[in-house]
Amino acid sequence: MSIPGGSAEDRNLIVRASRGDVEAFSRVVRDRSGFVYRVAQRIVGPDKAQDASQEVWVRVWQRIQDFRGESAFSTWLYKITVNACLDARRKDQRREARELPEEPPYLPEAPTSDNDPESSALNRERREEIFESLEYVREDHRAALVLRHMEGLSYEEIAEVMDVPTGTAKGWVSRGRASMLVALFEKGKKGKGTPGGDAEAGGRP
Amino acid sequence: MPSVESERWEFLERVGAYAAGELEGAEAREVERLMLETEDNRRLAESYAQMLALLSALGQETPEAPDAMVNYAIRRAYVSATLRRADSIMRGLAIDYLGALVHYLGLRPSERR
Numbered sequence: 001m002s003i004p005g006g007s008a009e010d011r012n013l014i015v016r017a018s019r020g021d022v023e024a025f026s027r028v029v030r031d032r033s034g035f036v037y038r039v040a041q042r043i044v045g046p047d048k049a050q051d052a053s054q055e056v057w058v059r060v061w062q063r064i065q066d067f068r069g070e071s072a073f074s075t076w077l078y079k080i081t082v083n084a085c086l087d088a089r090r091k092d093q094r095r096e097a098r099e100l101p102e103e104p105p106y107l108p109e110a111p112t113s114d115n116d117p118e119s120s121a122l123n124r125e126r127r128e129e130i131f132e133s134l135e136y137v138r139e140d141h142r143a144a145l146v147l148r149h150m151e152g153l154s155y156e157e158i159a160e161v162m163d164v165p166t167g168t169a170k171g172w173v174s175r176g177r178a179s180m181l182v183a184l185f186e187k188g189k190k191g192k193g194t195p196g197g198d199a200e201a202g203g204r205p
Numbered sequence: 206m207p208s209v210e211s212e213r214w215e216f217l218e219r220v221g222a223y224a225a226g227e228l229e230g231a232e233a234r235e236v237e238r239l240m241l242e243t244e245d246n247r248r249l250a251e252s253y254a255q256m257l258a259l260l261s262a263l264g265q266e267t268p269e270a271p272d273a274m275v276n277y278a279i280r281r282a283y284v285s286a287t288l289r290r291a292d293s294i295m296r297g298l299a300i301d302y303l304g305a306l307v308h309y310l311g312l313r314p315s316e317r318r
Binding site: 020022025026029030033034036037038041042050053054057058061126127130145149150151152174175177178180181182184185 | 221252270271275282283285289
């Protein structure tokens, strides 16, 4: 088996883990647990990231013997992580129908003195607002949006991870962006009230 | 014929693609023209840019995985590997035992002749 990408030591570890070597698997878990947890946090939200990450590692252990090295290990791991997170999200649907607002979806100004968007991202309330708004984006659109704008993947990479054509990946990111903006706008209008529902389910054909 | 709602979503998505720097040539110029037309369109593009900057800044953060999660994953793999080995030993023993029983009872086709 040849594994594209990563150092020789990494590749060796993965080959050993795929043959059932638990020591090697433990090293893989320790080296990549931050990556899995980070992606899970972005797709399922901070509250459910730990459970989703555990499910990812259970699946990785069950399937690593089938890993043939046809793609980079990181792509394979992304795929398992995204699928486990989507399954977790589907179990916990809280979306309701909602239509596009009449007024254009402007964001309320970031609560910082200099109004610099990047520094406002470090504000705890703003961070919560972002994660809460992501909750209202349809799960596959949310995953594509996270992979594009938080993980920095190309559309081709997103398509490979999500097992869809590149055009579909582009469409999902685009819809995810629009839905998130609408959700942020609605949150800004309502303040810190109860979440109201899916930003796109009712409005998007 | 596309509905008004559908057209509004498409417009929203187009401005989003522009804010993300994904439009080129005539498509980009068309959105720029629309932005010059109304203050609403300009603010929409600014809101997108602000949202994308927030997502990108959050994307730079690297949260640590909780130790409990890492330990759970490793412990589970050890237990699973032990069970796999035990299963393999038990299967081996069962096959040996069955083979001995067949031999003892003289049930092997070659021995019955």
